[in-house]
Amino acid sequence: MMSDISLEQILMIAAIAVLLFVLLPILEKRTGKNLTEMIFGVRRKGSRSAKKEEASGKKQEPKVSNGTRSELTSFVAQMLRFAAKNKMRLVAPGTVEYEGKEARLTCLLVAPGGIIGVYCLGFGGDIKPASSPHPWRQHINGQDLTFANPIQACQEQHQLVTAAMKQAGVEGSLKVVTVFTNPKANLQSFPSSAYTQQRFMDYLKENEALKQGSLDVEKTALALADLAKIKEKKESQKKKQQERKQKKSVRK
Numbered sequence: 327m328m329s330d331i332s333l334e335q336i337l338m339i340a341a342i343a344v345l346l347f348v349l350l351p352i353l354e355k356r357t358g359k360n361l362t363e364m365i366f367g368v369r370r371k372g373s374r375s376a377k378k379e380e381a382s383g384k385k386q387e388p389k390v391s392n393g394t395r396s397e398l399t400s401f402v403a404q405m406l407r408f409a410a411k412n413k414m415r416l417v418a419p420g421t422v423e424y425e426g427k428e429a430r431l432t433c434l435l436v437a438p439g440g441i442i443g444v445y446c447l448g449f450g451g452d453i454k455p456a457s458s459p460h461p462w463r464q465h466i467n468g469q470d471l472t473f474a475n476p477i478q479a480c481q482e483q484h485q486l487v488t489a490a491m492k493q494a495g496v497e498g499s500l501k502v503v504t505v506f507t508n509p510k511a512n513l514q515s516f517p518s519s520a521y522t523q524q525r526f527m528d529y530l531k532e533n534e535a536l537k538q539g540s541l542d543v544e545k546t547a548l549a550l551a552d553l554a555k556i557k558e559k560k561e562s563q564k565k566k567q568q569e570r571k572q573k574k575s576v577r578k
Contacts, residue, residue, distance in 0.1 A: 389467050393448015393508040398432065401446065401507045401523055405433060408530060412437070412537060415547035420444070422553045424490035429483045431502070434554075435530075436547040439539035443487060443502040444526075445480050449473060450510035455517050476504040480519055487553075496549040498541050 402418055409416040420431030420443055432446040451466030458481070461472040480502040488500055503519045505526045513522060521529060530536065551557070 390450045390510045392450050392466075393506075397448065397507050397509070398446060401505070402433060404523075404527065405435065405444070408527070409435060413543065414438075415543050417547055417550045417554055417556065419556075419559075420487075420550075420554055422487045422490045422550065423555065424486050424493070424553075427486055429486050429490075430479070431483055431487070432505075434487075434550050436498070436541070436543050436550065437536045437539070438541050438543060439533075439536040440499040440501065440541065441546070441550070442530075442536075443480075443483060443500060445476060445483055445502060445504045446507050447473075447476060447504060448508045449506060450508040452512050452514060453506070454514045455520060477517055477519060480504055490553050491550075494549060494553055496546060496553070498546050 402416075405418075406416050408414070415436045416433055417436065418433035420429060420434040422429045422431070422434075429443070430445065431443045433444050435442040435444065449464050449466075451464055454463040454465075455477075456462050456475065458475050458478045461475055464471045464473060484500060484502040487502070490496075491498070491500065501519070503521060503526070505521050505523060506513065507523050509523065511522055513520065516525070
């Protein structure tokens with residue numbers, strides 16, 4: 327009963343409570359244990375989710391994003407350096423036109439041993455290839471997604487560019503490949519014409535046949551640049567930039 331508890335006992339209980347409140351956090355830091363939970367059965371906020379995470383042995387992984395323009399730009403710059411170092415030429419973008427259609431190639435590498443058209447994709451995460459024409463699978467941030475079969479797309483690009491070259495009288499054997507420029511792309515298998523960025527650069531460096539051959543690099547690169555209308559596109563871009571500058575000056 328309340329009347330049976332003396333004032334001295336009440337003061338003692340209060341003193342013990344204060345000591346526990348002050349000392350427990352210090353002891354928990356030193357021991358690494360949740361003494362509050364052990365003594366009182368009370369969990370600190372967030373400790374339940376932390377315990378679940380520890381029990382499952384899983385930590386929340388950072389989200390993976392699909393490719394960015396900067397990654398694509400960085401890849402093209404890397405290709406330019408490789409081409410210059412190995413006496414090759416790079417035509418970028420490789421948007422060759424033929425009968426109202428346009429190839430969706432990021433670039434065309436012109437080498438003595440032939441031409442390589444590069445079809446870039448920025449998908450990240452775990453990528454599972456499939457036989458043509460079935461879609462490929464992408465596992466990213468806990469989701470299972472699909473995207474159009476890039477090997478089939480490469481075959482279509484190859485037919486289009488080859489037809490345009492033949493019509494224009496441009497010689498040279500053409501190979502079209504898919505390159506995943508996203509550093510977070512993990513291909514579960516490697517079809518003959520699909521690469522991660524690093525694997526593709528290794529392939530170019532190790533492919534001695536590409537550096538040897540009789541193809542006229544300068545002449546072929548200029549012809550492909552004409553087919554891709556590089557000059558017209560550059561002039562159009564300059565014109566748009568000038569128009570933007572004029573609009574800005576008028577507003578001021």
